[in-house]
Amino acid sequence: MQLMSRLYLIALPAIVLLALVAGCSSSHFETPELQGGAALVNDAGTPRLWVLTKQEESRSVSISGGGTRSSNQTRNDTYFHFDVQAYDPVAATPLWKQRLLTIGDPNAKGTSSLVIGSDVDAKLLGQDGELVWLLIGDAPFALNAADGSVAVNAETLQQINPALQGLLPSEAKYFGFDRGLVIMTADARQFVVRGNEHKVETYLAPPPPTAPEGPLQANGTREIVPLVPPGDIPARHVTLGGKQLWLYTEKEAADATNDEWGRNLRYPYTVLNEGKLARRTLLNATIDTVRRFDDRFGRIAKFTSIADAPTFLYGRFAKDAGTGNARVLEDPEGVLVWYSTRIDDAGRVALARLDAKLATVWRSELPLSESNFSWPLVTWWLPTHLVIVGTQQVEQGGATQQIPYLVSINLALGTVQSTPLAN
Numbered sequence: 001m002q003l004m005s006r007l008y009l010i011a012l013p014a015i016v017l018l019a020l021v022a023g024c025s026s027s028h029f030e031t032p033e034l035q036g037g038a039a040l041v042n043d044a045g046t047p048r049l050w051v052l053t054k055q056e057e058s059r060s061v062s063i064s065g066g067g068t069r070s071s072n073q074t075r076n077d078t079y080f081h082f083d084v085q086a087y088d089p090v091a092a093t094p095l096w097k098q099r100l101l102t103i104g105d106p107n108a109k110g111t112s113s114l115v116i117g118s119d120v121d122a123k124l125l126g127q128d129g130e131l132v133w134l135l136i137g138d139a140p141f142a143l144n145a146a147d148g149s150v151a152v153n154a155e156t157l158q159q160i161n162p163a164l165q166g167l168l169p170s171e172a173k174y175f176g177f178d179r180g181l182v183i184m185t186a187d188a189r190q191f192v193v194r195g196n197e198h199k200v201e202t203y204l205a206p207p208p209p210t211a212p213e214g215p216l217q218a219n220g221t222r223e224i225v226p227l228v229p230p231g232d233i234p235a236r237h238v239t240l241g242g243k244q245l246w247l248y249t250e251k252e253a254a255d256a257t258n259d260e261w262g263r264n265l266r267y268p269y270t271v272l273n274e275g276k277l278a279r280r281t282l283l284n285a286t287i288d289t290v291r292r293f294d295d296r297f298g299r300i301a302k303f304t305s306i307a308d309a310p311t312f313l314y315g316r317f318a319k320d321a322g323t324g325n326a327r328v329l330e331d332p333e334g335v336l337v338w339y340s341t342r343i344d345d346a347g348r349v350a351l352a353r354l355d356a357k358l359a360t361v362w363r364s365e366l367p368l369s370e371s372n373f374s375w376p377l378v379t380w381w382l383p384t385h386l387v388i389v390g391t392q393q394v395e396q397g398g399a400t401q402q403i404p405y406l407v408s409i410n411l412a413l414g415t416v417q418s419t420p421l422a423n
Helices: 011-023 154-160 250-257
Strands: 025-029 034-043 048-063 073-087 093-103 123-127 129-138 140-143 150-152 175-177 181-184 190-194 199-204 237-238 241-247 278-290 295-305 311-313 334-341 347-353 360-367 378-381 385-396 397-410 416-420
Touching: 034 378, 034 385, 048 123, 048 334, 048 385, 093 140, 093 416, 123 175, 140 154, 140 181, 150 154, 237 334, 241 250, 250 295
Parallel strands: 034 123, 311 334
Antiparallel strands: 025 048, 034 048, 048 073, 073 093, 123 129, 129 140, 140 150, 175 181, 181 190, 190 199, 237 241, 241 278, 278 295, 278 311, 334 347, 347 360, 378 385, 385 397, 397 416
16 A cells, blocks of 8 residues: 555644644644755756655643643644745745645544654655655655645656556655656556656666776787775876876875786776775876886886875865766866865865966865764765755764754855755
């Protein structure tokens, strides 16, 4: 059965009605929790940053015993509210908030009620034209990109598509996204819902990506491409001002030059990565052309230091999301370097913009952390700004908390705008 019928979902008017029947009430709201990742939504050409939140409400309801005032009792009801909130990603300011669902016990009576919905999660799936698809538990929703209003839910989706009637899966893992909502129905058929008509069509999954091929060797065989290590791969090489630059520690540079067959140059992710304790400096390299048997290839012969080149703690270049390569900025030509202000929990993420002569245009500290418990930074490139979502680690009341933040940085000036998410 679908979440809509399997759980008790109460619209706001129903909650108000329950409160009126039961009598006076008071509520306590927990801090909203982010659900899944943030997403940059295209609202008729204007970017909006969306997040889903889940907020727990504990409501103390006065229950009349029908006798004297002293016979009145109290019942504690629990509700879970799911909202979508949109932000201006450049100004880092909230725009609007839309309530999607409230989960609670509609049959609460007397002095007891069920706590329902504590294990229900939500996540954004993707955008198809003017619609944004998401899941709350195992229930799909399509929201209008302009205001977050619900265009389609599980019930209307089945009304529009008789082939789905009674066959929507009861587990979130059977939903996906590929330019539309992908559904594996309960009878093991695959459909996709695309377009404003919300009609299903048979889904043909794209072929799996093929493993990259290495260069052709003199003996006619392909070189075996080394496996890419898990996790984020720092970008430590860039072409800037017509020059090849590397951002390495001494140990990383030594490892890069220990490369008889030039594989470190072809596959830079194989070079030693000293991680968050790395103090990296910009270096020049001498590239030799080497002949081994019948093969010719380039390799890094040596690195040379650059006068007055800055050193960055955990330094790495800001990347293009699609290629994983360092992104070169224009007007003027330059590059962004991520780095950390400190190695301990008080450290913050910072950015520096360097021009083609490696002069520092600006440096800016961000209200974000990169501890072992912080969220990975997620970035979006806009024409004039870099938009980032991450967390700030703080100590409150003896406990460590990760507060999610939206940060916008002006690429020309380095000015920072930020706001905590899920307030």
